[in-house]
Amino acid sequence: MRFSDFPFLRYLPFLLLGIFLGKSGIHVEWELLAISLIGVSFLFGFLVIHRKSMKTRSILAYFQLLLLGLFCESFQREFVSGQSQVAINQGYIAEVQEYDLQKPNSFQNLLSLRFIQTEDEWLPAGGNILVYHQSEKPLNPGDLIWVREKPEEVPSPVNPHEFDYRGYLAKQGIYYRQFLGENFTLIEQNAGFDFSFLMVYWRKEMATMLSRHIQHEKAQQIALALLLGQKQELDRDTKKAFSEAGVMHVLAVSGLHVGILVGVLLLLIKPLKLKKGPKRFYLIGVLLVIWIYAMLTGMAPSVIRASVMFSLLTLGQLRERRPSIFNILAFSAILMIVLDPDVIFEVGFQLSYLAVAGIVLIQPLIARLWLPQTVITEYFWQLASVSIAAQLATFPLSIYYFHTFPTWFLLANMIVIPLTFISMQLGIPLMMVGWIESLGNFLGFITELFLRLEIWVLDGFKELPFSSFQFLTISVYGMLAVWMLLLLWAAWENYPKKRIIRFAAILLVGWVIKTGIDQVNYPDRQLVLYSSERGWFLDYWENESLYSWNHQVDPENLDFLVKPNRIQNQWKNFPKPLAVYKNQAGLLYFPSLDLKVDSKKKIFFGSPTQRGKLQYWTNGKWQAESNRDSLSLEGKSYRILF
Incomplete structure (x- = not known):
């Protein structure tokens, strides 16, 4: 395995470097960066056409990526700062973006600014406002409303290491919040068509259909999270049960979910043995379904990553080639980062890619440690090795952000993942044919049984002793040291062992020294x-x-x-x-x-x-x-x- 075999993996660090340079304070106007990027691209094209020095072309190519990173960060900063600096001193007109979400004493919704009121006129504006209202009449996507009172800015965290709710909302383009009560005026219902509203409408209709066929409250919540990515419906106890068991990842629509969807679609045509032409049209249809499902579930980082991966694998089938998983991972990351540079700092993005990287690099090494003799033990050993590999790659980041470690994660994953797999295998057909009442009732009943079994299993894990280690911490240096040691393990068979051992020893000594210095400098x-x-x-x-x-x-x-x-x-x-x-x-x-x-x-x-x-x-x-x-x-x- 040579690094040169994975071009997109080589491109990714230079793009990241450009973004981090922009974040670190190197601020250049995005227009100037755009002109520079175009100029360097023309120069690169000239060198390629005239077959000039390969070394010069390589340097220019990587410089292009660095400029692209700087451009993306600068453009994003300009766009975001323009929204965050909108001063709303009076009333405003906004468009409703979602259906109402029931809260204990009100309804939550998201508004997109259209105009803000000044002393003399109405001015166009952008940005989002999180609102809570108590109107008996629901707000629907596309409605235009007029609010007379100004909203409040989302406050910054006041206390040390407190969750940065302001930063969390800012990543979604939300800088204001407001409790409306009933103090707003509906100007126009369903003011304009938007494709995103169509997705929101379909999501609501599917959620209503699933809720009709799955009656049990908690099973209903899990079904909406598994199939439609609607985790906001989960109650606190259910989230805690999944989190403490170490299986929260199954609720995030990701490779497991998209993979099952693609598997079901490909299974349908297997008996037909389609020829090359019809098969290509069908695979193009599969690509469309993948991205419609991604939009339907909210386009979370894990969904986009999985959708890009399975799209490339499907395209590989069209061309009768199988692309490298490393290139697929790197390409999907580059695509997401170019579209939204701030996605790098989202926990979901980081955990998603770390988990897949751990499975790809570490799982084969773990699986090799034991060779089961039966099909059943082979299945469970493969499942266990995947869980261990993903946990090894993600636990430093999980501890850094959440300060917990699930003790029974391995056993929980070996039970919950198969149950989730079966629930998904039933749930996806339910989404397709649930409009037929008899079929929907039948599939809904069986799906609910497996989801209730999953809930029962998770409740059992809560009763086990030492269900999780709490109040854990790890430094940034500690995280990097763990990941470097895992990379050295993955490189053990392909690189000189003496060099790997020497580098690992340096890492461990550096970790010990850094920890000691931190302890000495800690105030008494x-x-x-x-x-x-x-x-x-x-x-x-x-x-x-x-x-x-x-x-x-x-x-x-x-x-x-x-x-x-x-x-x-x-x-x-x-x-x-x-x-x-x-x-x-x-x-x-x-x-x-x-x-x-x-x-x-x-x-x-x-x-x-x-x-x-x-x-x-x-x-x-x-x-x-x-x-x-x-x-x-x-x-x-x-x-x-x-």
Whole structure:
């Protein structure tokens, strides 16, 4: 296996380099980059036509990719900043993009801005607004509404390592949110046709049909997630059951789902033994079905990756060739990154490609460790080796983002994946013929049985001891070290073993040294002051012990306000209470910190000798703050290093 055999795999790093250079602060106008890219492309074409130096052509080709990465990032930044900087100071007119989603006390929907109101006129505008309304009449895709009040900007996270909901919505082009109640006016129903609305309509109709044939509530939720990618319908307990068992990936429409769809379509024509011409037309039809299904399920990163992969495999059948899986993976990644450079930073994109890369590179090595003697043991060993390979590739990133590791993932995957496979084999025909009531009822009944069996299995895993390891952390260097070691294992048979061992030893020593330096530099004492819309919270770390105080913060909110910082710092989850009493002025006084807090979230410091280095949290990191006698916890969190 030579690296030169995989051209798209060679192209990908240069495209990524261009994007990262743009993200790191090298900002060039996209128009200038477009002109440069066209000029370099013409020069490259001239060299190819006149068969000039191969080395020069290669350098120019890679430079083109770097410029393309810079251009994509610059164009995306210009487009996004234009939307995010739209100032909505009065009312606006917007187009409804989705059907209402039921929430406990309201309906959620997404609006696309069309015009914003100023003092003198209406101006065209773009961008999306997340809204909640309580109107008895539902909002439907294509409806135009007029809202008189201005929306609020989605706030940035205030507390350390808190989930960045603002950034999450910004990746979807959403920069504002608003509770409308019933304070809006419907201007026009179904104002204009949009192909995306057709997909939304079909998705709703199919969801309604599936819900009619699958009666059990949780089985219904899982069916909608499996077949249509509608994970927003899943309740918290169901998500938790899949997550703790390590099988959350089956709910993301991906290669498993698209593969089953393609398999069913190809199985239908196998008995017909079509000749070359009719077979080509049928395979083109399969390609159309793949992409209609991708649009129907929402075009998530895992869906696009799987759709591109199976499209290329289908095209390979048309040309009677089988393309390299590495080229397919790299090409699909390049396509997605060019269309949306920010997709690189989406967890779903990263996990999807890591899982497939792990299966392709590591699974054959694991499968070789044991050669089963029967068909049944061979099937389960292949399934186990795929699960282990995917888990090895993705666990560093899962720990980095989610701080958990499912203990029983291997056993759970060996049971849940076959059940999911059967449910999909039944569910896809159900989607095709469910409009025929008798067939729909029959397939729906059997599909529901397997989904309920899956739920029962997952409930059983929740009862097992040590179902998951919690509060785990890993550094970026640690992640990279694990992936490099896996790559060295994959390269073991193709590269000099002494060189691989030497490189692995350097990696491990570097990891140990980096961990040691981090431990030495870690502060012995620190105080973190968390902010909340209602109340405030203190964490004080001293001598390997954690002390805390909660003032009127809802305990349910601690999981996303306080817990992320504790996990990141590897602090114990059950702290001791801080000593506190109320003085004559009505202030809360913490004697161990020489600190007072009033009813308006204002902190008063005592003796200057007790004060440490003051920092505040902004843009995902701690920044130095000038020392002062007092500060306010309204909309800001602080850290004091003693």
